Amino acid sequence: xxxxxxxxxxxxxxxxxxxxxxxxxxxxxxxxxxxxxxxxxxxxxxxxxxxxxxxxxxxxxxxxxxxxxxxxxxxxxxxxxxxxxxxxxxxxxxxxxxxxxxxxxxxxxxxxxxxxxxxxxxxxxxxxxxxxxxxxxxxxxxxxxxxxxxxxxxxxxxxxxxxxxxxxxxxxxxxxxxxxxxxxxxxxxxxxxxxxxxxxxxxxxxxxxxxxxxxxxxxxxxxxxxxxxxxxxxxxxxxxxxxxxxxxxxxxxxxxxxxxxxxxxxxxxxxxxxxxxxxxxxxxxxxxxxxxxxxxxxxxxxxxxxxxxxxxxxxxxxxxxxxxxxxxxxxxxxxxxxxxxxxxxxxxxxxxxxxxxxxxxxxxxxxxxxxxxxxxxxxxxxxxxxxxxxxxxxxxxxxxxxxxxxxxxxxxxxxxxxxxxxxxxxxxxxxxxxxxxxxxxxxxxxxxxxxxxxxxx
Amino acid sequence: xxxxxxxxxxxxxxxxxxxxxxxxxxxxxxxxxxxxxxxxxxxxxxxxxxxxxxxxxxxxxxxxxxxxxxxxxxxxxxxxxxxxxxxxxxxxxxxxxxxxxxxxxxxxxxxxxxxxxxxxxxxxxxxxxxxxxxxxxxxxxxxxxxxxxxxxxxxxxxxxxxxxxxxxxxxxxxxxxxxxxxxxxxxxxxxxxxxxxxxxxxxxxxxxxxxxxxxxxxxxxxxxxxxxxxxxxxxxxxxxxxxxxxxxxxxxxxxxxxxxxxxxxxxxxxxxxxxxxxxxxxxxxxxxxxxxxxxxxxxxxxxxxxxxxxxxxxxxxxxxxxxxxxxxxxxxxxxxxxxxxxxxxxxxxxxxxxxxxxxxxxxxxxxxxxxxxxxxxxxxxxxxxxxxxxxxxxxxxxxxxxxxxxxxxxxxxxxxxxxxxxxxxxxxxxxxxxxxxxxxxxxxxxxxxxxxxxxxx
Numbered sequence: 001x002x003x004x005x006x007x008x009x010x011x012x013x014x015x016x017x018x019x020x021x022x023x024x025x026x027x028x029x030x031x032x033x034x035x036x037x038x039x040x041x042x043x044x045x046x047x048x049x050x051x052x053x054x055x056x057x058x059x060x061x062x063x064x065x066x067x068x069x070x071x072x073x074x075x076x077x078x079x080x081x082x083x084x085x086x087x088x089x090x091x092x093x094x095x096x097x098x099x100x101x102x103x104x105x106x107x108x109x110x111x112x113x114x115x116x117x118x119x120x121x122x123x124x125x126x127x128x129x130x131x132x133x134x135x136x137x138x139x140x141x142x143x144x145x146x147x148x149x150x151x152x153x154x155x156x157x158x159x160x161x162x163x164x165x166x167x168x169x170x171x172x173x174x175x176x177x178x179x180x181x182x183x184x185x186x187x188x189x190x191x192x193x194x195x196x197x198x199x200x201x202x203x204x205x206x207x208x209x210x211x212x213x214x215x216x217x218x219x220x221x222x223x224x225x226x227x228x229x230x231x232x233x234x235x236x237x238x239x240x241x242x243x244x245x246x247x248x249x250x251x252x253x254x255x256x257x258x259x260x261x262x263x264x265x266x267x268x269x270x271x272x273x274x275x276x277x278x279x280x281x282x283x284x285x286x287x288x289x290x291x292x293x294x295x296x297x298x299x300x301x302x303x304x305x306x307x308x309x310x311x312x313x314x315x316x317x318x319x320x321x322x323x324x325x326x327x328x329x330x331x332x333x334x335x336x337x338x339x340x341x342x343x344x345x346x347x348x349x350x351x352x353x354x355x356x357x358x359x360x361x362x363x364x365x366x367x368x369x370x371x372x373x374x375x376x377x378x379x380x381x382x383x384x385x386x387x388x389x390x391x392x393x394x395x396x397x398x399x400x401x402x403x404x405x406x407x408x409x410x411x412x413x414x415x416x417x418x419x420x421x422x423x424x425x426x427x428x429x430x431x432x433x434x435x436x437x438x439x440x441x442x443x444x445x446x447x448x449x450x451x452x453x454x455x456x457x
Numbered sequence: 458x459x460x461x462x463x464x465x466x467x468x469x470x471x472x473x474x475x476x477x478x479x480x481x482x483x484x485x486x487x488x489x490x491x492x493x494x495x496x497x498x499x500x501x502x503x504x505x506x507x508x509x510x511x512x513x514x515x516x517x518x519x520x521x522x523x524x525x526x527x528x529x530x531x532x533x534x535x536x537x538x539x540x541x542x543x544x545x546x547x548x549x550x551x552x553x554x555x556x557x558x559x560x561x562x563x564x565x566x567x568x569x570x571x572x573x574x575x576x577x578x579x580x581x582x583x584x585x586x587x588x589x590x591x592x593x594x595x596x597x598x599x600x601x602x603x604x605x606x607x608x609x610x611x612x613x614x615x616x617x618x619x620x621x622x623x624x625x626x627x628x629x630x631x632x633x634x635x636x637x638x639x640x641x642x643x644x645x646x647x648x649x650x651x652x653x654x655x656x657x658x659x660x661x662x663x664x665x666x667x668x669x670x671x672x673x674x675x676x677x678x679x680x681x682x683x684x685x686x687x688x689x690x691x692x693x694x695x696x697x698x699x700x701x702x703x704x705x706x707x708x709x710x711x712x713x714x715x716x717x718x719x720x721x722x723x724x725x726x727x728x729x730x731x732x733x734x735x736x737x738x739x740x741x742x743x744x745x746x747x748x749x750x751x752x753x754x755x756x757x758x759x760x761x762x763x764x765x766x767x768x769x770x771x772x773x774x775x776x777x778x779x780x781x782x783x784x785x786x787x788x789x790x791x792x793x794x795x796x797x798x799x800x801x802x803x804x805x806x807x808x809x810x811x812x813x814x815x816x817x818x819x820x821x822x823x824x825x826x827x828x829x830x831x832x833x834x835x836x837x838x839x840x841x842x843x844x845x846x847x848x849x850x851x852x853x854x855x856x857x858x859x860x861x862x863x864x865x866x867x868x869x870x871x872x873x874x875x876x877x878x879x880x881x882x883x884x885x886x887x888x889x890x891x892x893x894x895x896x897x898x899x900x901x902x903x904x905x906x907x908x909x910x911x912x913x914x
Binding site: 027028029032033064153156157160161166167184185188189201202203205221222223226243244246247250251254255257258259261262263264275276283284287288290291292295298299301302305306309318321322323324325326328329330333334336337338339340341343344345348351362365366369370373374377378386429430431434435438439442 | 716834892
């Protein structure tokens with residue numbers, strides 16, 4: 001419970017049916033806090049609190065509740081009341097809600113809405129998930145270019161209650177083509193008699209309705225925008241994506257990136273897949289693909305060991321087997337470090353493909369330094385602590401040095417190459433690099449052993 | 458070059474010294490776009506374009522340039538002009554700039570500023586990096602509770618040019634204690650004669666000045682805020698953190714998380730360490746710590762192999778060595794998948810410590826399913842494809858099953874335990890889990906071999 005002090009008082013107000021007191025309490029709170037309280041109360045008290053809210057408060061609180069509670073609360077409402085709620089909800093959220101609600105219930109509710117609202121819902125629910133169209137909202141303000149600032153402010157005041165944001169307004173011509181942009185700050189600072197056309201910013205940063213949601217969110221992040229207008233192929237404005245949606249999109253993309261890096265395929269069904277909302281079957285499905293692929297790749301180690309098995313006849317070699325995991329493990333770790341760094345640099349646009357050679361050289365140099373440190377440590381450690389002869393410790397030390405350089409090079413080349421051929425570099429996971437390094441690291445190890453110890457068949 | 462069409466025209470305007478045309482061009486563009494153009498032009502043309510801007514445009518454009526260019530451009534200005542620039546910059550950005558500029562230069566510039574501005578810079582530069590204080594800005598609007606909406610709007614209009622945002626205003630009493638919050642939308646919708654106290658929202662979500670920046674940014678994300686007020690120990694407002702700063706903070710934290718997950722310590726010096734800005738020495742330092750630690754942990758495999766070395770005398774056992782890497786590798790991969798999922802769930806607050814048992818059970822079940830699939834595959838693969846006797850393929854298949862379950866359990870318990878004892882679970886990297894699973898996986902493998910093949914000393 002996040003608000004232990006408030007909950008008992010609230011419970012009393014609810015049980016005494018103090019509707020006015022409850023409404024006043026709610027109006028002093030952020031809707032997100034009210035949503036938390038509803039979740040903290042017992043189900044019937046929470047439902048009762050939600051029940052006394054006025055439609056507009058209800059719409060705001062609803063958007064902060066978890067998806068299951070949203071569905072439950074709305075489906076418990078009479079169709080008339082649900083329609084009234086949909087009418088005042090922000091347009092992107094009501095489209096998402098309609099997508100999740102029971103179809104029969106939706107069929108009962110929609111006829112209670114005006115034609116325009118039904119069309120809006122139909123349009124927004126029809127966009128491909130993951131595109132700008134599927135996350136944008138249609139409750140923004142547009143202005144014609146020829147009206148005055150005074151007229152614009154009157155219009156804003158009139159439209160504000162039904163709009164997600166009034167802080168950015170978009171100027172459109174008679175075909176709804178986006179020709180400019182004015183912030184409320186600029187409106188407030190301008191002369192009341194100035195014409196919108198004169199004060200608007202003409203070069204508007206915008207996104208395309210069929211574009212992927214991530215670049216749209218990155219634009220909002222890069223230019224510190226409150227909202228980004230979304231246009232169709234003819235440059236007509238069809239919606240806006242707001243800064244809070246951009247944050248959600250980026251969080252979701254980062255979740256996908258860290259899961260991919262750990263070797264888990266992203267959930268193709270759900271837009272977001274919070275931990276508890278994906279069942280074990282879908283989790284297994286998302287992991288087995290990679291695990292099986294890596295298993296097959298890991299099998300490359302078998303012929304490598306087999307190829308060098310003849311060396312086992314030499315009396316020094318069983319000792320070498322003791323350190324095989326140490327070696328492949330260290331290579332995998334160094335490779336993971338590199339691939340993590342490079343993937344992130346690519347995702348943030350800090351690393352461009354034109355830098356590829358520079359990046360690989362840099363990572364090789366890093367691997368050289370790391371290898372020098374670990375190789376030297378390993379060399380002395382294995383002789384003095386593990387009591388192995390100098391020959392064996394020399395093989396391990398030199399191999400550690402070689403494997404560190406090698407895995408840093410692999411860890412930078414592979415994501416760069418993936419990016420070059422158009423594969424999302426984030427799918428190059430830490431396990432993938434470790435697996436690659438396992439087999440190749442052994443080749444390095446045995447080859448050095450053969451040379452240094454002068455083994456012959 | 459990101460704007461190949463504009464750059465040649467611009468270059469011409471600059472070389473012809475068309476100051477007015479350049480200023481008009483700039484006023485139609487987002488400052489972030491102007492910054493890109495300056496970076497795309499040759500240095501002297503870029504400097505010239507920056508030079509013709511008016512101070513306010515200059516301040517906005519500056520904040521979108523990379524840090525090195527910012528320092529270079531400002532340090533090339535006469536102290537008087539630099540002071541004028543600082544005067545109109547947003548307060549958080551000028552504090553960050555002053556922190557980076559050459560000290561002697563700062564000593565020349567500051568005397569040109571009013572006492573109040575100097576005090577503001579001194580205060581903002583004094584906060585501990587990484588706290589809310591170090592990222593907040595002080596150019597926000599406050600209102601007293603007793604004035605009318607009309608008076609408030611006049612005040613906003615008057616103060617707007619110098620404020621980072623006017624869309625949120627904070628209501629304070631005579632001691633600057635934060636007592637309420639009003640959005641510009643609410644102000645615009647209210648009766649002009651209403652008193653602020655009546656229309657303000659009383660329960661304000663706020664952060665503490667000495668708090669870590671991440672929870673502050675998470676509040677902004679969670680409640681979809683444009684800005685979060687920051688208060689001192691006596692509840693007096695001392696600054697605000699804006700939504701665009703919150704996005705930057707979260708991006709930075711996510712970068713740290715993915716690097717930690719790959720086994721790289723975050724840069725203790727830099728707030729953000731873009732790929733090209735950290736030199737190889739600091740990169741090596743940040744990676745060697747973990748690599749060395751993992752190297753030592755990886756050494757646990759050596760005594761394990763040594764302990765079971767006696768089994769080598771059995772004729773079936775050399776065959777078992779062929780599949781050792783396959784086994785530890787698969788365990789490491791399954792463990793990475795789990796730890797990535799659990800760390801992300803913890804970071805987003807989807808997994809709470811009170812769910813720990815449930816999480817481990819769930820991951821165990823996932824491991825059971827994955828192990829069943831891989832174990833069965835391995836069993837038949839090793840007999841039919843690798844031509845090993847049923848005994849050996851039985852050992853490998855059963856071990857794969859055991860290792861998958863085991864590494865899923867380890868991959869969930871370790872980050873949960875870290876979180877329980879107050880260690881950031883994000884430091885539990887994929888390499889860390891792989892290393893743990895390497896040594897323990899071998900114990901499982903050899904133990905199953907001894908039992909199944911009936912090996913005796």
